[in-house]
Amino acid sequence: MASTRQITVGGVPIGGGAPVAVQTMTKTETANLQATMAQIHRVAEAGADLVRVAVPREQDAEALKTIVAESPIPIIADIHFNHTLAIKAIEAGAHCVRLNPGNIGGPDKVAEVIAAANKTGTPMRIGVNSGSLPKHLRDLEFENPVEALVTAAVEFVELMERLDFTNFKVSMKSTSVPNTIASNRLLAERIPYPLHLGITEAGTKWAGSLKSAVGLGTLLADGVGDTVRISLSTFHAEEEVKVAWEILKALKLRERGPVLIACPTCGRLQFDMDSVVAEVERRLEAYEDPIEVSVLGCAVNGIGEARHADFGITGAKDAGMIFSKGEPLKKVPTDQLVDELFVEIDRYYASGKKV
Numbered sequence: 001m002a003s004t005r006q007i008t009v010g011g012v013p014i015g016g017g018a019p020v021a022v023q024t025m026t027k028t029e030t031a032n033l034q035a036t037m038a039q040i041h042r043v044a045e046a047g048a049d050l051v052r053v054a055v056p057r058e059q060d061a062e063a064l065k066t067i068v069a070e071s072p073i074p075i076i077a078d079i080h081f082n083h084t085l086a087i088k089a090i091e092a093g094a095h096c097v098r099l100n101p102g103n104i105g106g107p108d109k110v111a112e113v114i115a116a117a118n119k120t121g122t123p124m125r126i127g128v129n130s131g132s133l134p135k136h137l138r139d140l141e142f143e144n145p146v147e148a149l150v151t152a153a154v155e156f157v158e159l160m161e162r163l164d165f166t167n168f169k170v171s172m173k174s175t176s177v178p179n180t181i182a183s184n185r186l187l188a189e190r191i192p193y194p195l196h197l198g199i200t201e202a203g204t205k206w207a208g209s210l211k212s213a214v215g216l217g218t219l220l221a222d223g224v225g226d227t228v229r230i231s232l233s234t235f236h237a238e239e240e241v242k243v244a245w246e247i248l249k250a251l252k253l254r255e256r257g258p259v260l261i262a263c264p265t266c267g268r269l270q271f272d273m274d275s276v277v278a279e280v281e282r283r284l285e286a287y288e289d290p291i292e293v294s295v296l297g298c299a300v301n302g303i304g305e306a307r308h309a310d311f312g313i314t315g316a317k318d319a320g321m322i323f324s325k326g327e328p329l330k331k332v333p334t335d336q337l338v339d340e341l342f343v344e345i346d347r348y349y350a351s352g353k354k355v
């Protein structure tokens, strides 16, 4: 897959071979500064590189000034329908503005926004959504929804180019996973601009995470996509960030914190592995390096299967084993396995070694 052009959003490079950027969107009323800033800090801590806030009212555009000044990560203003709000967001210092040219009131109003963005050097995200395609594509949408999405995106890209503006990324969102995959593959062949990936209204934490992993994971594995947002029906935006990171880590596109591997268990299991895995996962949150830790229900294939793990445990009824890189370190009573595992991990770090 050819590399795209690169843009920079508040210092974060997007496209052109840069690491795939993780973003999310706050779920607070933007003008409620206390709630919005608290959520921005939480998503930044969870690993968001960028965060988007909805700007549907004057007071939200006004609040942007403070949000931009106080946020630890770049802010993207999300605008629909009202081009004057887009201009105000640019003037308030938003690091990027997300605009759907199809619902902003026509090419003249888009041109006014682009003139403002050019003045400040503000990048844009040109967003196309399957739910709001331009009227002239409605028939095509019925016959071929993928072609309709791609056509809308290409038309908007051509509008930007006529306005002599290339400082943008593009998103095409659909609730259909196959359509998201097909349309983004097609668009990646047709335009040289960075792509923002997402499955819109993906659903609850469980179903939405899986849909996103399948849709975004397929594209990312093909080399398509420069920034991702997972959309989940949860008030906790940091959950979206964690899911995005798991997808990027699984594809080995980025590293962040430890990787926990656990066997699915079977009839050979003889201890409470659920609690052990949960406890190991909880304690690993305190570590930053990408160490790989494996928890296995028994020693049958255990150590061999997890030979690549930096550290691991195999449990048993009374006593389990702690191992490192496939080599046994020590045998300990099952109820001390987790404590002793972390003794070994901490000893390793204390010796100054890094994975």
Ligand code: SF4
Pocket (backbone or CB within 6 Å): 263, 264, 265, 266, 267, 268, 269, 296, 297, 298, 299, 300, 301, 302
């Ligand atoms: Fe079963 Fe042991 Fe394999 Fe876990 S490691 S799935 S308990 S055989």
